[in-house]
Amino acid sequence: MTNRRSWLTSSPVSAVVLPIVGLLAVMGLWWGATVVFAIEPFLLPSPWAVLQKFFEQPGQLLSETGTSLLETIEGFLLAIVIGVPIALVIVRSVILERLVYPLLLMVNAIPKVAVAPLLVIWMGFGQWPKVVMVLLLCFFPIVISTAEGMKSTPTELVELMRSLKASRAQEFFKLRLRYAMPQIFTGFKVAISLAVIGSVISEFVGATKGLGYVIQQSGASADTTLAFAAIMLLSVMSVVLFYGLALLEHLLLPWAQEKR
Amino acid sequence: MTNRRSWLTSSPVSAVVLPIVGLLAVMGLWWGATVVFAIEPFLLPSPWAVLQKFFEQPGQLLSETGTSLLETIEGFLLAIVIGVPIALVIVRSVILERLVYPLLLMVNAIPKVAVAPLLVIWMGFGQWPKVVMVLLLCFFPIVISTAEGMKSTPTELVELMRSLKASRAQEFFKLRLRYAMPQIFTGFKVAISLAVIGSVISEFVGATKGLGYVIQQSGASADTTLAFAAIMLLSVMSVVLFYGLALLEHLLLPWAQEKR
Amino acid sequence: GGGDNKASSGGDSGLQKVSYLTSFNTFGREAYAYVALEKGYFKDAGFDVKISPGSGTVDVMKLVAGGQADYGIGDFTAFAITLAKQKLPVTSVGMIHQRSMAAIMSLDGLGISGPQDLPGKTIGDQPGSTNTVMFPVYAKAVGIDPKSVTFLPSPPPGLPALLASGKVQGIGQFVVGEPLIAKADSKHRKVITLPYGDKVPDLYGNTIITRSDLAKDHPDQVKKFTNALLKGLQDTVNDPAGAAAIMKKYVPNVDLDVATKELQIMQKYVKPDGFNGPLGDVTQARVQKIISLLEESQAIGKGSITPDDIVTMSLAPKS
Amino acid sequence: MIRLDGVGQVFDGREGRVTALEEIDLHVRGGEFVTLIGRSGCGKSTLLRLIAGLLPPTSGAVRVAGEPVTGPRRDVSFMFQRPALLPWRSVLSNVMLPVEIDKGAGSKASYRDRAHELIELVGLQGFERRLPHELSGGMQQRVSLCRSLIRDPQVMLMDEPFSALDALTRTELSEELQRIKMELSTTIVFVTHSIEEAVVLADRVVVLTPRPGRMREVVEIGIPRPRSLGQNAHLTEVAEISGRLHALLAQKDSAEKDSARKDSAETDVRAVQDVRP
Amino acid sequence: MIRLDGVGQVFDGREGRVTALEEIDLHVRGGEFVTLIGRSGCGKSTLLRLIAGLLPPTSGAVRVAGEPVTGPRRDVSFMFQRPALLPWRSVLSNVMLPVEIDKGAGSKASYRDRAHELIELVGLQGFERRLPHELSGGMQQRVSLCRSLIRDPQVMLMDEPFSALDALTRTELSEELQRIKMELSTTIVFVTHSIEEAVVLADRVVVLTPRPGRMREVVEIGIPRPRSLGQNAHLTEVAEISGRLHALLAQKDSAEKDSARKDSAETDVRAVQDVRP
Numbered sequence A, B: 001m002t003n004r005r006s007w008l009t010s011s012p013v014s015a016v017v018l019p020i021v022g023l024l025a026v027m028g029l030w031w032g033a034t035v036v037f038a039i040e041p042f043l044l045p046s047p048w049a050v051l052q053k054f055f056e057q058p059g060q061l062l063s064e065t066g067t068s069l070l071e072t073i074e075g076f077l078l079a080i081v082i083g084v085p086i087a088l089v090i091v092r093s094v095i096l097e098r099l100v101y102p103l104l105l106m107v108n109a110i111p112k113v114a115v116a117p118l119l120v121i122w123m124g125f126g127q128w129p130k131v132v133m134v135l136l137l138c139f140f141p142i143v144i145s146t147a148e149g150m151k152s153t154p155t156e157l158v159e160l161m162r163s164l165k166a167s168r169a170q171e172f173f174k175l176r177l178r179y180a181m182p183q184i185f186t187g188f189k190v191a192i193s194l195a196v197i198g199s200v201i202s203e204f205v206g207a208t209k210g211l212g213y214v215i216q217q218s219g220a221s222a223d224t225t226l227a228f229a230a231i232m233l234l235s236v237m238s239v240v241l242f243y244g245l246a247l248l249e250h251l252l253l254p255w256a257q258e259k260r
Numbered sequence C: 001g002g003g004d005n006k007a008s009s010g011g012d013s014g015l016q017k018v019s020y021l022t023s024f025n026t027f028g029r030e031a032y033a034y035v036a037l038e039k040g041y042f043k044d045a046g047f048d049v050k051i052s053p054g055s056g057t058v059d060v061m062k063l064v065a066g067g068q069a070d071y072g073i074g075d076f077t078a079f080a081i082t083l084a085k086q087k088l089p090v091t092s093v094g095m096i097h098q099r100s101m102a103a104i105m106s107l108d109g110l111g112i113s114g115p116q117d118l119p120g121k122t123i124g125d126q127p128g129s130t131n132t133v134m135f136p137v138y139a140k141a142v143g144i145d146p147k148s149v150t151f152l153p154s155p156p157p158g159l160p161a162l163l164a165s166g167k168v169q170g171i172g173q174f175v176v177g178e179p180l181i182a183k184a185d186s187k188h189r190k191v192i193t194l195p196y197g198d199k200v201p202d203l204y205g206n207t208i209i210t211r212s213d214l215a216k217d218h219p220d221q222v223k224k225f226t227n228a229l230l231k232g233l234q235d236t237v238n239d240p241a242g243a244a245a246i247m248k249k250y251v252p253n254v255d256l257d258v259a260t261k262e263l264q265i266m267q268k269y270v271k272p273d274g275f276n277g278p279l280g281d282v283t284q285a286r287v288q289k290i291i292s293l294l295e296e297s298q299a300i301g302k303g304s305i306t307p308d309d310i311v312t313m314s315l316a317p318k319s
Numbered sequence D, E: 001m002i003r004l005d006g007v008g009q010v011f012d013g014r015e016g017r018v019t020a021l022e023e024i025d026l027h028v029r030g031g032e033f034v035t036l037i038g039r040s041g042c043g044k045s046t047l048l049r050l051i052a053g054l055l056p057p058t059s060g061a062v063r064v065a066g067e068p069v070t071g072p073r074r075d076v077s078f079m080f081q082r083p084a085l086l087p088w089r090s091v092l093s094n095v096m097l098p099v100e101i102d103k104g105a106g107s108k109a110s111y112r113d114r115a116h117e118l119i120e121l122v123g124l125q126g127f128e129r130r131l132p133h134e135l136s137g138g139m140q141q142r143v144s145l146c147r148s149l150i151r152d153p154q155v156m157l158m159d160e161p162f163s164a165l166d167a168l169t170r171t172e173l174s175e176e177l178q179r180i181k182m183e184l185s186t187t188i189v190f191v192t193h194s195i196e197e198a199v200v201l202a203d204r205v206v207v208l209t210p211r212p213g214r215m216r217e218v219v220e221i222g223i224p225r226p227r228s229l230g231q232n233a234h235l236t237e238v239a240e241i242s243g244r245l246h247a248l249l250a251q252k253d254s255a256e257k258d259s260a261r262k263d264s265a266e267t268d269v270r271a272v273q274d275v276r277p
């Protein structure tokens, strides 16, 4: 019987409480580890030290977070704007797919850290190299999940559209893209974490703000705790963005709710 | 009409020829750009210079490639072995999902470069920190695509299994996992490129071989061409692994062939 | 904006927009540029300077060569080696340090108390760094076999942790890194520093880098900039604590204590005992000597560069 | 064997509630063949799903073999309205699925023989190794039928099992079904839109009212077995009962109106009659 | 209107070839109502797909309105054997899909009224805004029916359109279909497994042989219109023709054997007869 559920699984409160419980559990483990194994703070500071560091200068860290967040979102949106049409083209034409796919793969396979300085050299110190780095890191999951999602549209529905003499554009926008939405969102969810990492990597070179810069900077004062505070903020940012996407999916795709 | 196709789309020869054409086209563009804009080799070496660099010491570069390849594959397989069961657990239980998912997200969001030294300190200079780094970079797409794929199993088929009084394990292994296979393979395809990058990042710290080491080495000596040769090899490795997965998918999942 | 007009066109204030790169990050050792900025030396010389953190000598060279920055700082040895391999359109127009800051650093109890202890040890270092490349020269100077020491590659940010954890017995580091290493070690062991400069005094430390065409076409401008920067350097040498405080205004995360100590150590490298040339001095003879040393240690090919290829002597500071 | 007491089912959707079933009281005896007829959307499939334990009723109680239903049972087989074949499994392997799942089911080889027999019976020999997408609609339905028969279940719930089959195949298979029922004394609840099929197969025919589905009438069929769907000896009897059922289906109930937006709580009109001719 | 000459269709699979259709010669006049009967898997759906231009024939030629078929046409509507509804669209929006796709189709508002009319006609009022998964099987089929009717097509290809509907709804809708056909002189090719339905609706009934599908016989139906499926004036005539068709379906052809593994090239036996009673 499928719809008898306890409050643990159905209540919206638990959707907030349980993740927090999980989080606290791990903080506990982390803290336990630092105590039991007497781990040196420069290797792994205790969670309290990290929290303390955050509250020392919350304003500044939050403003750095804002910088990284903006780059992340800009790059991510750009990746959607570029990635989805590429996927459309790939699904549309086998020939273009065979020409283009290997190239996308090659670009994707480049270790981005190695090209971060190149981007700065080509694009200067402004926002652009950051946004492009985010784009480079996160476009591929978007392309591939969109393409594979669209290719998996049931023959039955494709034939329906064809029998209605739908144009290729209509077939894509009214059917395939819609059908692939759940899979596309999976791609987005993978991409968003990569986007966050992209903003950090880009801030390692030629930046003067952002959490990546803070991490880099913390090296200058051997402040491992600060680095961890920045990493924690990145993690939180990533989690928030992820659940934002999940919420958006829930609102946009009521017909595709999970089946367990 | 769907099954009238030219040799361009159907012949297996074109599946090999077209990617190569695409590749050559980009090499051409790349070369053209270096010539037309007179791009200095320290910014972007010409493709010929890169090829030449490769043929100067093919044996050595290939052996470095082998090292990175091995780490990549080991870490990737480990990610499958760990990631798929996590996905099963997540789909199995809403409670566990809510406890575990945010943590996975946080781990995934950590910029891996920042923890590379930590891994070396904890695990020494052997293969382990490399394999673990690959694992860290690529487990998430595997987890999420497996989980989302399994959640999207049609109610109709889930009800069939329930009506047969299948155990939960049977529901997962005989139905959901099988049904999710195409989506899982999409996850694998995203993960494999990340795995390659993971091996490179891991070789930045405490390695004395591998393509990551070569890049690190060349960066310091301003041998941009050598760095590009290594990056090219990485790209090729990534493309080959990707198509290897695609081939495997084609062989394992004949029922899920693409529908265009 | 970027490219050629950056250093030549005026802004609203009549000041020329100029971009400047530190050598690596915003460690305390970079304070002098901020001092020049804060005290208005740049402004007085007619420049509106934007300081950005660099990411290592080679990157700085590429950024300057590519026109994204007008001036930058980099280690002179690495600079020379890079130019020997690739003819980037950059040149050196003055020295920050009269002696190389390259060193090997260890902690008390890891078995290194002097150069004689190095054989058989493992040293963590960024591959291709000056410390690694010049090690054979240093080894020869202290009379040990360079091959008896193992170098283990790692990017710079990971090095202090590797050392403190004892995974390596020493790391390649600039001498000014000492207070940082001390701070990173929670066991508060004594830091042992083996500066190359003690044994190979000919090596310069950091140098001021600019584009070749800028040096050629606008020598006055370059001179004015160099002088302003060196004025900041002079003030820094005179008052390290004050310089550190100024820097913290611009880079709030800087640890005042560490930065002050770094700058105190740096004093003797900017102005070694017995040095009486002008601040930033370069001499043709020393550059030639360095090239020979590099050729000897096979870091560069014989005859691959001449002093003129790497230094614009005409712009070097005069007393 | 199957007992429903005051069973009701309400679906809550974002566009309002739908009362699918209301006050169903039904008792199916062991070995009985009950057919269920009613207009499209009246709740026939829902009723079967309740019995199968795939859905907990909103109200009332469902019991099978004396035990309250809390979930699916091994001795009950359900043939869905749609074929529900696993797309990666061949015909044979789809048919063998229930055996694979019940590990204690005994010799696999003998079941394999049984599967081949069934496949031959429904006219799919030669297609054993094909995948579902290579089959026509009716062929898929026949595979699903074989799957529901493979384990010789005690209770069979069949939702329009012959809807995609031609008249001949229908006749053959309904004869086969009667044979199985007689041999194994299987209890069968069978949904169909063919009134004649309902009459020919059933011991009793249950007629449901349109949405919300209530029991309008239960008609006992006295024609001796075996009966046949095609030209047969009892043509007139079948025609006569069919005519009556047709009228019952068409009859307008006073409580009958569009209830798509209505809560079942508002209407509590019962129309359960047990008419035995 | 529709003309098939020597049409054949062979499917190649990894388990061998299946000859679905062989040597089909059929001419459907404008405004004619042709029903297609034949055993499950004999190639009826395939034949419709060929006419719709969804599949190029392996051999032979298909022409619609005088032009060779190279792909789907706007004036031909196809109702599939399965409902094929878009899961994210409401009932109304699924019905409106063909209008949305044909941008030159004229006033959307008037089509919207038409959609509401059709939805009411098939008894789905109140469900306009629901999603397909909230509907029963028969309700989904009715949505699909509305969708195929919305654009008043010239040619309608219908693959078992009433298979999931109860007898009453079937009767109502088949009357409606005849009315539409008469008013708009639509050409209709209609697949059904109900022989009576085939007789009541058709001007001509085409009987196909089992796999591979060849034309066994074409039966002209002379009963005057309008006709009705339920109790009606022509009961005996319908029964008589139905009986004949039943016999035709059952008749064993000499060339008939298991051809699942056989290439059509091997069998070239024609059985096309045009019988007019």
Ligand SMILES: Nc1ncnc2c1ncn2[C@@H]1O[C@H](COP(=O)(O)OP(=O)(O)OP(=O)(O)O)[C@@H](O)[C@H]1O
Residues within 6 Å of the ligand: D133, D134, D135, D136, D137, D138, D139, D164, E011, E012, E013, E018, E019, E020, E038, E039, E040, E041, E042, E043, E044, E045, E046, E047, E081, E211
């Ligand atoms: N895509 C396909 N691949 C392989 N074989 C196919 C395919 N589609 C149909 N066939 C085969 O062609 C034959 C005719 O199929 P079709 O769907 O036309 O039958 P049908 O007359 O509509 O049957 P039903 O009444 O069961 O719907 C069948 O034997 C089927 O196995």
Ligand SMILES: Nc1ncnc2c1ncn2[C@@H]1O[C@H](COP(=O)(O)OP(=O)(O)OP(=O)(O)O)[C@@H](O)[C@H]1O
Residues within 6 Å of the ligand: D011, D012, D013, D018, D019, D020, D038, D039, D040, D041, D042, D043, D044, D045, D046, D047, D081, D211, E133, E134, E135, E136, E137, E138, E139, E164
């Ligand atoms: N999952 C669901 N969510 C909402 N409403 C549902 C759901 N399943 C069924 N219904 C509604 O319940 C009613 C009965 O549905 P059911 O499938 O039982 O009908 P049925 O008698 O089997 O019809 P058919 O003969 O067309 O198959 C319908 O009105 C339908 O809209």
Ligand SMILES: Cc1ncc(C[n+]2csc(CCO)c2C)c(N)n1
Residues within 6 Å of the ligand: A111, A112, A113, A137, A194, A197, A200, A201, A204, B111, B112, B113, B137, B194, B197, B201, B204, C155
């Ligand atoms: C997916 C992905 N994650 C992390 C990195 C990060 N990375 C590797 S090395 C480096 C800087 C080292 O100096 C950075 C930021 C990447 N490239 N790709």
Ligand SMILES: [Mg+2]
Residues within 6 Å of the ligand: D044, D045, D046, D081, D159, E136, E137, E138
């Ligand atoms: Mg139903």
Ligand SMILES: [Mg+2]
Residues within 6 Å of the ligand: D136, D137, D138, E044, E045, E046, E081, E159
């Ligand atoms: Mg069919």
